Amino acid sequence: MTPIMFVIIGTVAVALLFDLINGFHDSANSIATVVSTRVLSPKVAVLWAAFFNFVAMFVFAPRVADTIAKIVKIDGQDTIYVYVVLAGLIGAILWDLLTWWLGLPTSSSHALIGGVAGAGLTYKGLNVIQWDNIWITIKFIPLAPLIGLIIGFIGMIIVYWIFRRWRPNDVDKLFRKGQLLSAALYSLGHGGNDAQKTMGIIMALLIAGGLMKPDTKLSLMHLDTMWIILSCHLAMGLGTAFGGWRIVKTMGMKITKLKPVGGFCAETAGATTLFIATHLGIPVSTTHTITGAIVGVGATTNFSRIKWGIAGRIVWAWVFTIPAAGLVASGCFYLIKLIHPGF
Numbered sequence: 001m002t003p004i005m006f007v008i009i010g011t012v013a014v015a016l017l018f019d020l021i022n023g024f025h026d027s028a029n030s031i032a033t034v035v036s037t038r039v040l041s042p043k044v045a046v047l048w049a050a051f052f053n054f055v056a057m058f059v060f061a062p063r064v065a066d067t068i069a070k071i072v073k074i075d076g077q078d079t080i081y082v083y084v085v086l087a088g089l090i091g092a093i094l095w096d097l098l099t100w101w102l103g104l105p106t107s108s109s110h111a112l113i114g115g116v117a118g119a120g121l122t123y124k125g126l127n128v129i130q131w132d133n134i135w136i137t138i139k140f141i142p143l144a145p146l147i148g149l150i151i152g153f154i155g156m157i158i159v160y161w162i163f164r165r166w167r168p169n170d171v172d173k174l175f176r177k178g179q180l181l182s183a184a185l186y187s188l189g190h191g192g193n194d195a196q197k198t199m200g201i202i203m204a205l206l207i208a209g210g211l212m213k214p215d216t217k218l219s220l221m222h223l224d225t226m227w228i229i230l231s232c233h234l235a236m237g238l239g240t241a242f243g244g245w246r247i248v249k250t251m252g253m254k255i256t257k258l259k260p261v262g263g264f265c266a267e268t269a270g271a272t273t274l275f276i277a278t279h280l281g282i283p284v285s286t287t288h289t290i291t292g293a294i295v296g297v298g299a300t301t302n303f304s305r306i307k308w309g310i311a312g313r314i315v316w317a318w319v320f321t322i323p324a325a326g327l328v329a330s331g332c333f334y335l336i337k338l339i340h341p342g343f
Contacts (some may be wrong), residue, residue, distance in 0.1 A: 005080050012202055013088045016235045018093050019198040019337070022055060022108040023239020024100075034267070039176050039260055045183070046241050046301035053191030054183050054237035057229050060097030060192035060219040063250025063281030067137075068200025070115055070130045072120035074207045074214070081208035083336050084123050085201060088116030091329025099324045109197055111325040113137055116325025119333040137283055138322075144273060144284040152269035159265055160300070175260035182267035186238075189274030190286045195236045197283055202228050232294040262297045269293035279333065 031045035120128045142152035163171050204211035218225045270293040277284040
């Protein structure tokens with residue numbers, strides 16, 4: 001086995017580790033509302049979310065994976081790109097772990113994109129970046145939470161009107177059951193969008209190593225790509241099952257207090273946004289999406305009940321994620337360059 005093959009195998013392992021951390025870091029996005037409304041306990045909620053993270057591979061076409069695989073223009077004849085992918089992954093993982101420790105629900109997706117772009121820029125400069133894929137991702141930094149907010153707000157108003165003559169206790173009982181469905185839908189959308197990002201990274205890695213053609217399409221029907229889909233969804237499901245309680249407290253309890261009806265509307269709004277984005281092949285932040293949806297639902301009762309200081313702290317973390325992860329990945333690439341004799 002050649003040295004570059006050892007690096008490729010090691011980088012695939014790092015990619016799956018990132019997927020595991022992604023599920024761990026973003027588990028709060030799937031379960032924050034269902035936990036904060038006390039419909040499910042945290043332990044049961046993460047297992048519920050993990051299952052639907054896994055089965056998402058049977059629902060969504062891998063369009064997001066294709067977008068992520070083309071963040072950087074990969075030259076299959078230049079194996080240095082293998083180290084670009086590795087440095088990008090390490091940068092994203094380090095940023096994810098730092099923000100998890102601080103309890104900030106930042107975007108693993110944007111950390112990954114920023115990491116790979118930062119390492120690519122360090123190696124080859126501006127021309128190596130596929131800017132169309134970067135810009136569409138950047139556009140959805142404000143759009144994803146805004147769409148979630150609008151759908152959540154409108155959905156909550158509609159529900160209020162439909163059930164306006166119901167007794168509060170009856171509404172509460174109905175939407176406690178409804179939240180099981182809405183949490184499942186959101187977890188399905190989360191798995192569909194986020195697991196594909198790691199698939200795209202593995203594809204980019206294999207293209208860089210000359211082991212996959214640039215026009216290869218991911219499919220469960222082909223043995224040479226099936227393992228990528230299965231392993232990425234399994235890693236994400238396991239990560240979600242381990243959970244991330246520090247971020248659950250920020251997402252589900254500190255922004256605004258929700259009742260089961262509000263949790264249902266927020267999760268449904270978030271799921272709708274993720275389904276649309278995944279269908280279009282746009283990598284979005286599940287964190288941004290559910291945060292916007294929660295704010296939209298909370299705004300229907302009283303803007304003053306929304307804790308804007310917490311929301312503002314989250315927004316600043318969003319703004320810094322892509323450049324911060326890019327800088328960390330750039331440093332990682334320089335470090336690899338220093339210790340690797342083949343550069």
